Every structure is written in C-alpha cells, then in structure tokens.
Amino acid sequence: MNAAMNAAATVVVRRTITAPPEALFDAWLDADALAIWMRPTGIRQTFAKTEPRVGGSYEITMHGDEKIHPHHGVYQVIDRPRRLVFTWVSHATEGAATLVTVDFLPKGERTEVVVTHEQLPEAAREAHTRGWTSGIERLATFCTPQGST
C-alpha cells in the first residue's frame, strides 16, 4: 500500500459572496441557519442539530415528500473564520465517511467560499487533494468513447 493509493476523488466548488467571512462561517455551524439554507429542491423541511466544537457532531435531516435524507458527521477543524472541516455521512453513502473542507478566503469586501468534498477510500485521513482536483475532467476523458463503432 503506497500513499498514492489513498488519493481520493475530489469535488471542488467555489462561490464569491458579498459578505464578511465571519457571517458565512457562522452559517455553517448554526442549526437555525442550516435548517434554512441546507434545503435542496424537493426537500420540504430540514432539521439541524449541531455541537460546534472539534469532535462534536452534527445532524442534518432533509425531509422530502417521499423520503427522509439524514446526514451526520463530526467536526474535525473549526478555525473561525478561515476553515471548517467535518465528516459527511449519510445512509446514501452506505455509512462511508466522506470529508468536507470549507475555506473562507477574504477578497476585499467579499469572501470566496471553497467547498472541497472528498471520497475517503480506506483509511485516507491524509488524502488531501492529491492530484485529483481535476478528477472529473480526467474521468471524462476515460468515459468518452473513442472512435465509437
């Protein structure tokens, strides 16, 4: 087992928002805030519970018309207002932990929020964006049939 085998697939999403990093950071840890903005299309209501300390856990339960989507995890890093790291588990992941890192980068009066969501195969704690930040593009080259017959 070499280190490269622990490299995980990674999704990176960014958005620059006209707000100070503190306000954005706090919205990730405040249960009332999460209940509002962690409500994807098709979800009637979201319930959130948080223990905002390192080692503390959270639960975000999304109630759709037919199905309930529970999510839970544990806070790994709480560095206000710079970085938040937590595990992300749901029954849709069959109990497998994935890792979400949120970075808050000040840009004058705006803040760039960067979400990095990683699959964690095996014991891949240290697998931070090792060459797979452009994973989707690379996968796409494999998925595109060449000279299809």
Place this chain on the structure above:
Amino acid sequence: MGEYKISSNLDAVFSALGDPTRRAILARLQQSDARVTDIAGEFPISLNSVSKHIRTLERARLLRRSVQGRDHLLSLNAAPLAEAAAWMEHYRGFWEDRLAALEKYVLDKKRKRQ
C-alpha cells in the same frame, strides 16, 4: 435532491484511480486491447508490479481479462468510471446549489438587519 447512491465498488474505483501508473494503463487500454506483456513492455517498471496494478484495476472492475491460448488479453471497462463521474457530478451540483442558498441566506439576513 437527496443524495447520490454510492455503490460499494466506488471506493475500489477511486482507490484504483489514485495511482498515475494505473491511470496510464487505463489510458493505454483506451486506445486498444493489449496483452499483459505488451503493457509491461511499455512501462518502465517490472512485470511483477505491472501485474499488481492490473489486479487492482481488475478488482475495481475497470478492466476485463480474457484468456486466449497462452495470452491474457486486457480490455478497458469504462462503466465504473461513468459511475464515479456521476458521483462527482452529483456532489458538484449539490454544493453549487447549497452555496447559492448560503449566499441568499446571508444576504437576506443582512437586509433584515438594515
């Protein structure tokens, strides 16, 4: 909505893709099927370690092996790659939408206070 269903094979796929040599082997097989010995000849590593990489790719069901006489012919199986790509597409969309909702939430809150 909810979440993308992760199949139990996806961990093996992501693990297998985490190595540059294995990605190169897949890229090679994308061009044409090849024998294990062809692959070994094209990479500056031992037959033994090529075989190990190939077994890892087989376990992830990223390649198929067919035995023709004494030759083992390898071919790419792209289906698990599509599944892995779908997982990543799903979460890309999920987080893009959540960040848009976070922006709306924070701006609405600011407006109410003013």
